[in-house]
Amino acid sequence: MIEFHLDDRTGLSPYLQLVRQVRQALRVGLLREGDQLPTVKEVVSSLAINPNTVLKAYRELEHEGLVAARPGVGTFVTATLADTSLAAHEPLRQELRRWLARARRAGVDDESIEALFMTTFRSATDGEVGIA
Amino acid sequence: MSAVLRAQELGKSYGRVRALSDCTLDVPAGRVVGLVGPNGAGKTTLLNLAVGLLTPTSGTIEVLGERPAAGPEQLAKVGFVAQGAPTYANLSVEDHLRLGARLNPGWDDAVARDRIGRLGLDLSQRAGKLSGGQRAQLALTLGVAKRPELLILDEPVASLDPLARREFLQDLMEAVAEHGLSVVLSSHLVSDLERVCDYLIVLVASQVQLAGDIETLMATHHRLSGPRRDPARLPDDQRVISASHTDRQSTFLVRTDAPILDPSWTVGQVGLEDLVLAYMGHTTNPPPDRPTERPKLEVQR
Amino acid sequence: MIWLTWRQLRTGTVIVGAAVAALAALLALTGPGVAHDYAAAIAACAEPAGACSAVGRFFDRNQMAWLAVTAIVLVVPPLIGAFWGAPLVSRELEAGTHRLAWTQSVTRTRWLAVKLGLTGLTAVAVAGLCSLAVTWWAGPLDHSGDMARIEPLEFASRGVVPVAYAAFALALGATAGLLIRRPLPAMAVTLALFVTAQIAMPILVRPHLLSPTRSTVAMTEASVDTFAFGPDHALRVSASAAPRGAWVLSSHAVDPSGKRVSPITISAASGPCARPGSPGGPADSPPGVTGPDGDPLVTGCLAELQRLGYRIESTYHRASRFWPFQWYEAGIYTLAALGLAGICFWRIRRVPA
Numbered sequence: 001m002i003e004f005h006l007d008d009r010t011g012l013s014p015y016l017q018l019v020r021q022v023r024q025a026l027r028v029g030l031l032r033e034g035d036q037l038p039t040v041k042e043v044v045s046s047l048a049i050n051p052n053t054v055l056k057a058y059r060e061l062e063h064e065g066l067v068a069a070r071p072g073v074g075t076f077v078t079a080t081l082a083d084t085s086l087a088a089h090e091p092l093r094q095e096l097r098r099w100l101a102r103a104r105r106a107g108v109d110d111e112s113i114e115a116l117f118m119t120t121f122r123s124a125t126d127g128e129v130g131i132a
Numbered sequence: 133m134s135a136v137l138r139a140q141e142l143g144k145s146y147g148r149v150r151a152l153s154d155c156t157l158d159v160p161a162g163r164v165v166g167l168v169g170p171n172g173a174g175k176t177t178l179l180n181l182a183v184g185l186l187t188p189t190s191g192t193i194e195v196l197g198e199r200p201a202a203g204p205e206q207l208a209k210v211g212f213v214a215q216g217a218p219t220y221a222n223l224s225v226e227d228h229l230r231l232g233a234r235l236n237p238g239w240d241d242a243v244a245r246d247r248i249g250r251l252g253l254d255l256s257q258r259a260g261k262l263s264g265g266q267r268a269q270l271a272l273t274l275g276v277a278k279r280p281e282l283l284i285l286d287e288p289v290a291s292l293d294p295l296a297r298r299e300f301l302q303d304l305m306e307a308v309a310e311h312g313l314s315v316v317l318s319s320h321l322v323s324d325l326e327r328v329c330d331y332l333i334v335l336v337a338s339q340v341q342l343a344g345d346i347e348t349l350m351a352t353h354h355r356l357s358g359p360r361r362d363p364a365r366l367p368d369d370q371r372v373i374s375a376s377h378t379d380r381q382s383t384f385l386v387r388t389d390a391p392i393l394d395p396s397w398t399v400g401q402v403g404l405e406d407l408v409l410a411y412m413g414h415t416t417n418p419p420p421d422r423p424t425e426r427p428k429l430e431v432q433r
Numbered sequence: 434m435i436w437l438t439w440r441q442l443r444t445g446t447v448i449v450g451a452a453v454a455a456l457a458a459l460l461a462l463t464g465p466g467v468a469h470d471y472a473a474a475i476a477a478c479a480e481p482a483g484a485c486s487a488v489g490r491f492f493d494r495n496q497m498a499w500l501a502v503t504a505i506v507l508v509v510p511p512l513i514g515a516f517w518g519a520p521l522v523s524r525e526l527e528a529g530t531h532r533l534a535w536t537q538s539v540t541r542t543r544w545l546a547v548k549l550g551l552t553g554l555t556a557v558a559v560a561g562l563c564s565l566a567v568t569w570w571a572g573p574l575d576h577s578g579d580m581a582r583i584e585p586l587e588f589a590s591r592g593v594v595p596v597a598y599a600a601f602a603l604a605l606g607a608t609a610g611l612l613i614r615r616p617l618p619a620m621a622v623t624l625a626l627f628v629t630a631q632i633a634m635p636i637l638v639r640p641h642l643l644s645p646t647r648s649t650v651a652m653t654e655a656s657v658d659t660f661a662f663g664p665d666h667a668l669r670v671s672a673s674a675a676p677r678g679a680w681v682l683s684s685h686a687v688d689p690s691g692k693r694v695s696p697i698t699i700s701a702a703s704g705p706c707a708r709p710g711s712p713g714g715p716a717d718s719p720p721g722v723t724g725p726d727g728d729p730l731v732t733g734c735l736a737e738l739q740r741l742g743y744r745i746e747s748t749y750h751r752a753s754r755f756w757p758f759q760w761y762e763a764g765i766y767t768l769a770a771l772g773l774a775g776i777c778f779w780r781i782r783r784v785p786a
Contacts, residue, residue, distance in 0.1 A: 006327070011401065013350075014327065041309045048301035049327045050164050051309040146785075183536050186785060207538045214532035220441075221528070227440060234436045235537035271533070278538065 002031055004043055014049055018057035026066065026081040037067060037075040134197065136161040136282050136314045137182060141191035144177050151177040152338050155191070159316070159331060159343075161281075164308060166329035166346075167318035168408055174338040175318040176215055179286045182316070183212045196281055208238050211275030215286040217268040221260030225253050228270060229277075236278040244277035247303075265296030269303065276307045283307075285317040289324055301328055322405040332404075334411045341411040346404065353407055354392060355400040357383040367394075374410040385410045434539055434547040445517065446555055453562055456505065460570040467495065471573035492578045499574045502567045506590035509563050510598035511627045513556045518606020519619035521548055522777075526614045526784070545781050549774060553603055560599035568592060583680040583755045585635035592759040597766035602627050604773035611777055611784070634762070640682050642761045643754060649687065649746045650674035652738050656745055660731065668697040670738075672745040678752035689742030697743060 002025045006014055025031040040054045058075050061067045068078045103113050135158050142155040152174040159165055167175050180186040181193050184201020193199075198206045219228060225248065233239045248255065251269050259267060268288055275283050285304075289297040305328060308315060319325055325332070332349060334342040342349070353373070360382045363372045370388040377383075385402060392399050402410075471491055478485035492499070522545070525531040535541050568591045575582050575591070582591060589595070605626055610619040650656050650672075657672040673684045688694045750758070 008326075011403075041306055044309045045302050045306040047327070048298055048305055050330050051305060052164075052330050053327075054309075185532060185535060187783070201535070201540065204538050204540060204543075207536065207540065210536070212532070212536035214529065214536075216529065218529040218533050220530055220533075223440065231437055231440075232537070235434060235534075235539050237538055274533075 001036070001038060004038070004047060006047055006049065015053045015057040015060065018043075018054065019060050022057075022061055022066070023081060026077070026079075031077050033077055033080055035077045037077065039074055134161060135159060135194075136163070137165075137193070137195050137316065139178075139191065139193045142178075142181065142188055142193050143190035144174075144181060144186060145189045150338050152181070155335075155340050157333065157340060157343055159333075161314050162312070163314055163331040163345075164305075164329045165314070165316040165331040165333060166325035167316060167333045167335060168322055168325060169318075169320065169335035170412060171320055173335045175320075175335055176286055177338075178335065179212075179284055179316070179318060183210055183284055185214075204237075208236060208278065209281045211278055211280035211283040213268070213271040213275050213283075213285045213288055215290070217264075217271035217288070219259035219262075219267055219270060222258060224256050224258050225262075225270060226255040228259060228274060229255075232274045232277055238279045240277050240279050243279075244273055247273045247276070251303075263296075265292050265300065268292060268296070268300055272300065272304065272307075276311070276313075279311065280313065282314045282316070285315065287318055287320070289319065290321075297324070304328070322408045326404050332408075334408055336412050342407075349407065350401065350404070352389055353385060353387050353402045355383065355385055355402050355406075356392065356397040357381060357400070358397045374413055434543060435551065437534075438548050438551045442517075442552060442555065449559055453559055456502075457562060457566045460502070460566045463498075464570040467570065468573050471577060488577060492574055495574055499571055499578070502571060503587065503590045506560075506563050506567050506595050507586075509560050510595060510602040511624055513560065513599050514602025514606040514623045514627050515620040517552055517556060518603040519610045519623045520616040521552060521603075521607045521610055522781075523610030523614055523616045523619045526610075527616060531784075541781050541784075542778060545778060549604075549607055549777065553600060556599045556603045557596050561596045564590070564592065564595040581678045581680060581752060583678070583750060583752055583758065585639075585680075588635070588680075588755070588758070589631065592756070593763045594759055594766070597763035597770070598631075600770040601630075601766040601773070604770040604777070608773045608777050608780075611780055638765070639758060639762060640750070642758060643750065645682055645748050645750050646675075647746065647748050648674050649744045652686070652735050652743060652745055657735065660734075670697060670745075673749075674745045674747035675749035676751065679749040680752075680754075681747055681749045684745065684747040684749075687744055687746045691746075693746075694743070697738065 002022065004018055004021055006017055010017065012020070022031065022037070031037075037058065040051050040058075043049070043054045044051050058067065058069065062069060062075075066077065066079050066081070067075050069075045100113070103116075108116070137157060137159040139155050139157040142152060142157075143150070144152040155174075155178065167178065169175050177186065181188055182195050182200055184199075184207075196206065196209050200210070201207055220231075223231070229241070229244050229248070232244060233241055248270075251266070251273075253262070253266055253270065259270065262270065272285075272288070275285075288304075289300050292300060301324070304315065304317075307313060317325070317329075330346050332342065332344065332346050333340060358381070360377055360380055363375050363384065366372060366384065366386065369390050370386040370392075373385045373387055375382065375384050385406070474488045474491050478488050522531075525534060534544055571591070575587060580587050582588065589598070602623065606619065606623040609622045609626070610616065613619045613622060652670065652672060656674060657670060659669075659671040661669055670686050671684075672686070673681055675681045675684070685693050686697055
């Protein structure tokens, strides 16, 4: 069962945070097809947020075709986002570890590493149209 | 959905002191309404008017379609926890539950006992010996177990420590999820309300400055920053809520339904707390627009 | 609502109930003994060679107990007013619990009606029981004592009026509490107003509820209480034309034309009222029941006053008026209680939060 958390500082509205957390869980295989999402009552009672927020998030996920609500029973996962790319995760993770080690050996501090990654990631995403 | 609270130019004065003036509201059902404003702004007065503890000196107020405290049926539909969560100090928790059962035809004893059990309150303990948080929870139980359509809470978490505060709100939201209540809760701290409310009323200096669905408010308020400009030169469909200037830069908080088309602005979202603070800076009604002096912005193709 | 009112009253009622029960038991146990003693003393006096001293001493022997029970009945109504009436509404207003009570599913009016009604019934029961027990127990003592039942002090502590006083005090306390909104000042105001009413009633109102009897009688040794020449050589006579057990409103000497005279101007230096051996001195031996050998000077002086036409005129209410007064006064206080309760019901709807 997935456990939600909210970060007041991200500037992202609560319901979008919930949606995102479900998608991420699906992606890494934490949530699989047929798993039940926590009930509105459970989420609300652990996070102290408005029930409508949870309902909205679940409706959004349903709209995206990821979950389906079964009245009287609960909300269940119907699709998965974990695709074939999951297989590629492990070698990529190893490469990333090696890159991080190199950056540290070169004396780059953590903040600079993060900034370096983010700016490269953003510019690569923006210019993605040109990449095959 | 019908309105859960409707006020028309509602006012309450004590002699020459105006506690509330010219208050017009139309709050839809099914919301968790946050009533926010500085101390002395009139929040308690408004809530007391809503439950019939006070009568208006001008204007009208209707709760669930009827005059507040019009009769036993209307009283049964509204639950109330007053500021400070008053309880009978000499009566035990068990006595309070019996009080609720005897005084409320709609009382759900199973809900009440279940809540008390989960909260871990000792039934035989006198209410005077409970902590502030426990008293607030007891009062909330009394309010919820009578199965109202609307629950009104006056600063329910004001005197609670952060843990008790979080537990209270968790409990409240669970009750909302389970029973489908509408809730109106007041606070002078916006952070309490952000996660929990989906409708906001800002009360400053005994007048309503802002009222609406939080989602709509978030979508229609924007922070504009850019080169220094006179607010009178902004388009008239953008209402300036607050403005601040340095010698080179201006930042405005505006309210508008239309999109921001002027490319010289950097447009950003406004957080709920900043929004409320901006409105709390108004000591009187929001300054009136001066439509004749401001240009209409047109898109030139 | 009945449950809640009972629960709030519970401790007080239990304590008071126990006290009243104890009192009633005590009186029930000792009452027959008192009555028996009195009957024996009367019987002893009625015999031809009877010793009537026992009758005279009877009241004195039981005086402390008599004072105690009279005091209890007098004090019950104001205590009810102060401790049950004044906090009835004001304690809730002060503690803010009215914000809890008035937002359940009962209206303010019903809340007040049950609280006032239930407390009122309890007050009436307590006062009634006390008065009943004491009136019964003190019967023989009231008969043998100097004070008449119809006189103010005894009147207020016997019969039905204590019940009406209790209802009035309760309503007075509740109204004061509602208007003042704090228990302690309300208690003080209730006590002050109640005491004022209790003092004013026998002085200003009760004497006029029925028209009193006015009668005159000759000055004899039997009717005259005190008889003295003052320093100004004027004669002051204190006497009563009223029968035993009456409530005397006023009593004074009148001259032949019916005009009130006090003091009587008659020469103390010469004539029948002068004392031999001290020219102009006072003849101030008070007459009383001194037996067949009265002071011949006093007898002579009185005879002279009679010859001159001086009489005693008294205004009084006969002892038989006791019960009519009781019912009238109970009615007045009950109406006052209902009026105050009406004020409470009217004002409760306008109490600010």
